[in-house]
Amino acid sequence: MVTSSQHSPQGHRWSDADLVGGHPALDFLNTVADKGKTRMEEKLVQWHDVHTWAAAAGLLAPADLTRFRQQPEWDGADALTALHRFREDAYAAIVHVTSGVGDRRAYDRLAAAIRDAIGRSTFTTFDGRFVWRPDVQTAWRWIDSVALAFEHLMRSEDSGRVRQCGRCTWFFVDRGRGAGRRWCDMRTCGNRAKAEAFRER
Numbered sequence: 001m002v003t004s005s006q007h008s009p010q011g012h013r014w015s016d017a018d019l020v021g022g023h024p025a026l027d028f029l030n031t032v033a034d035k036g037k038t039r040m041e042e043k044l045v046q047w048h049d050v051h052t053w054a055a056a057a058g059l060l061a062p063a064d065l066t067r068f069r070q071q072p073e074w075d076g077a078d079a080l081t082a083l084h085r086f087r088e089d090a091y092a093a094i095v096h097v098t099s100g101v102g103d104r105r106a107y108d109r110l111a112a113a114i115r116d117a118i119g120r121s122t123f124t125t126f127d128g129r130f131v132w133r134p135d136v137q138t139a140w141r142w143i144d145s146v147a148l149a150f151e152h153l154m155r156s157e158d159s160g161r162v163r164q165c166g167r168c169t170w171f172f173v174d175r176g177r178g179a180g181r182r183w184c185d186m187r188t189c190g191n192r193a194k195a196e197a198f199r200e201r
């Protein structure tokens with residue numbers, strides 16, 4: 001449940017520390033600041049934040065992001081609320097997919113969102129390969145874009161490597177070998193976990 005926000009007039013300034021998911025779909029789930037299992041702090045406070053996040057995370061091809069920005073009339077308050085709701089529902093779906101517990105119906109809703117997104121999108125060549133390009137002229141366009149990112153992730157080899165941080169709610173693709181990555185980021189959760197383990201000794 002996302003209930004509070006830190007908001008500056010310039011919006012959130014995205015950095016590498018926000019983009020540790022290894023895939024735009026997971027980076028989208030990680031657009032809440034999270035120091036525990038809370039999902040308390042909203043980072044997509046206004047549409048400007050969504051636009052700058054999409055650019056930083058590589059959600060859309062640059063040409064599509066430009067098309068989105070040229071028609072801002074589709075980005076209303078209701079659509080932003082719907083995007084937040086979709087993110088938290090997709091979060092529940094990925095918890096279910098990766099852990100086998102939790103809300104199976106959330107997974108069904110994500111599958112339906114992917115089907116709807118494809119229904120509104122165009123299958124076409126882009127940069128020499130076939131892709132789904134979302135319809136720009138619909139209030140669903142951001143949900144569709146993220147749903148298509150989930151479709152890409154879940155059909156890829158990375159889908160079996162999606163892990164959740166042992167400390168916060170962030171997800172990431174574990175591409176390492178060996179024991180496996182336990183934390184979203186050593187600079188944040190990894191160090192906090194180490195410090196706690198040290199104090200408990």
Ligand SMILES: [Zn+2]
Pocket residue numbers: 165166167168169170183184185189
């Ligand atoms: Zn973490």
